[in-house]
Amino acid sequence: MREKVVEVRGLMKSFGDLDVLMGVDLDLYKGENVVVLGKSGTGKSVLIKIMVGLLTQDEGTMQVLGREVSKLSSKELNDLRLKIGFSFQASALYDSMTVRENLEFPLVRNVKGLSKGEKNKMVEEVLDAVGLSQTINQMPSELSGGQRKRIGIARTLILKPEIMLYDEPTAGLDPITCSDINNLINEVRENYNTSSIIITHDLTCARDTGDRVAVLLDGVFGSEGKFEDVFGNPSDQRVKSFYDYNFIK
């Protein structure tokens, strides 16, 4: 049996009258890429925000690296967060800082006693990993959407996380850039030995990056397994329509 890095059981979350997650179960094993699919507003982002303690569940358990996230002290939570890379849906680069300062931000705050040379080397290394070495002195506002996504991923890679959470890494990008990002996600897994959860509603991304896909339907995972099994001959109408609208046959 492989090591489990994330275990979600019976997770529930609502905002006021709006029930978003209604009993979600999910496992992530070491070295695995799991894709979470679902329509807009089904709570995909909410799920991974609970994973890093940005939100707290109403009920159920969220175990990450063997710890229940909602029960951690703020010090323990910060230690856990350093092992998780969170790539935001809208990149969330710091507007007032250059690319270099963006990448150094998590580094200088969490790794003490680095020399300037070591810092530069680490920054260059992650920039190289996402293929954007030339942008080092640019401001985020000067970058394209795809470049911002990559810098966002680079910023999370700099602390060498064990788990990567990608929130819609390909949303709003052209097909070629999408496939570049998909390749990047696969490269990250190989080079950094990460286990990842990839949130998307892009089936090409799901097919190319996921070992396993799980479809979030009305607050629970309706269908789960290998891409071909889930979409090969879907019995659930909602899964089928998801597939039909995504691919032109």
Next chain:
Amino acid sequence: MADKSTNKEHFLSPKIDKMMLGLADAFSFVRRFFKEVWFPPYEFKEVIRQCYQIGYNSLPLISLTGFIVGIVFTNQSRPSLSEFGATSWLPALISIAIVRAMGPLVTALIAAGKVGSSIGAEIGSMKVTEQIDAMEVSATNPFKFLVVTRVLATTFMIPILVMYTDFVALMGAFLSVNSNESVSFSTYFVQVFEAISFLDIFSSILKSLVFGFTIGIVGCYKGYHSSKGTEGVGKAANASVVLAMFLIFIEELLALQIVNFIRLS
């Protein structure tokens, strides 16, 4: 699952309830500031950067306004004093008016407009674009990095700017006094300093610290609680200015009462 029906019942009317909740929220924001300001990590670099920003942003406008206020106030006061043949009191009158009231008030109002709105907008847009969440997941306390630094910076910088405004306004007034009453530079400043007491300077600085704190904390609070979307950012910036100005006037009134009380006793 929690019983949601209770959410719908209001304690008083919905409006008053909302206002009370808002007040409680604002109060806990201020309390959080005083809880976090004492403990490391201290973001010195960011505080310095913010101080620089505040000075750089507001200096041109404050210089201009201060200077003009000095000239205008002097020219407006002259006729009433000359009716009693008391224009020689002009430097003393100007000095008291500027140091006690106009310097701090003018500076604080301008800073509320320039600095307060930019803090509200900046933090609001960081909130909306999830930059604050991004800080949190990289194990940095965003409250400390964004709020504490900015509030400290405004609290330190406003008194400095007030002293600067006082000086510029007094220079403006001197220009007017010098050309009309041909009072020399040294005579003018001797009279200026004779008119004000230690209490005047001390209370003016103390008041400015409070103004600075108000501008910083209001901007941060409004930004931190801005609603989603770009519209929310604009609203946060606007609300920061309005609320900060309102509070500054209230504080000015309170300060006046307190200082008068001390002066009498």
